Amino acid sequence: MLPDEYIALEFKGMSGAGAIEVDKNLTFRIRGLNNIHVLDCFVNVALEPADGVVDFGKINSRTIKNTSVSETFSVVMTKDPGAACTEQFNILGSFFTTxxxxxxxxxxxxxGLLLKIFHKDGTATEFNRFSQFASFSSSSAPSVTAPFRAELSANPAETVVEGPFSKDVILKITYN
Incomplete structure (x- = not known):
């Protein structure tokens, strides 16, 4: 069990830690550590395709104005085979961008294009916000695949510019 409070950083006055009344100490404390729950399991996360690239191929600038183009990809989460994994836990994920x-x-x-990512059920993901990706328990399958669909469409407020393009999105995960 962790202590509830930990002093992470402390600047002490000239005479030591509050030795005289005029001394000023600056203390940074971390509280609520007793609320941390340590899991006996973790997951390895991989993307399919393995290179992590969603390739839309060549897109016709005239066609994209009237219709969207989409490609699928998946996030594969696999429990560590050497861990006990005795408790139920959820994996939340976020497609993060600045x-x-x-x-x-x-x-x-x-x-001139917009990227939108959809969950398997057709609901759109929200960038920079966590959502449920998988749930694991001691009796669940060792691996869960979360399929997604990436969709490109024309931005109605802009002109589509022809030529190569790319964008990086970071996949963040957290345990819950």
């Missing part, structure tokens, strides 16, 4: 968002679910590609 780039410009048109709204929470549309990433501006910078060339």
């Amino acid at each position: 780039d410009i968002l048109s709204d929470y679910s549309h990433l501006d590609m910078g060339n």
Whole structure:
């Protein structure tokens, strides 16, 4: 069991830790450590395709104005085979970016296109927000695959610029 409080950093006064009344100490304390729960399991996360690239191929700039183009990819989460994994836990994921968002679910590609990512059930993911990716228990399958669909569409407020393009999105995960 962890202590509830830990002093992470302390600057002491000239005479030591509060030795005289005029001394000033600056203390940074971390509280609530007793609320941390340590799991006896972790997952390895991989992307399919293995190179992590969603390739839309060649896109016709005239066609994309009227229809979207989509490709699928998956996030594969596998329990560590050497861990006990006796407790139930969830994996939450977020597609993170510091780039410009048109709204929470549309990433501006910078060339007149917008990227949107959909869960298997058809609901749009929200960039920079965590959502449920998988649930594991001691009796669950050792691996869970979360399929997604990435969709490119024309930004109605911009002109599509022809030529190569790419955008990096970071996959963040957390245990819950």
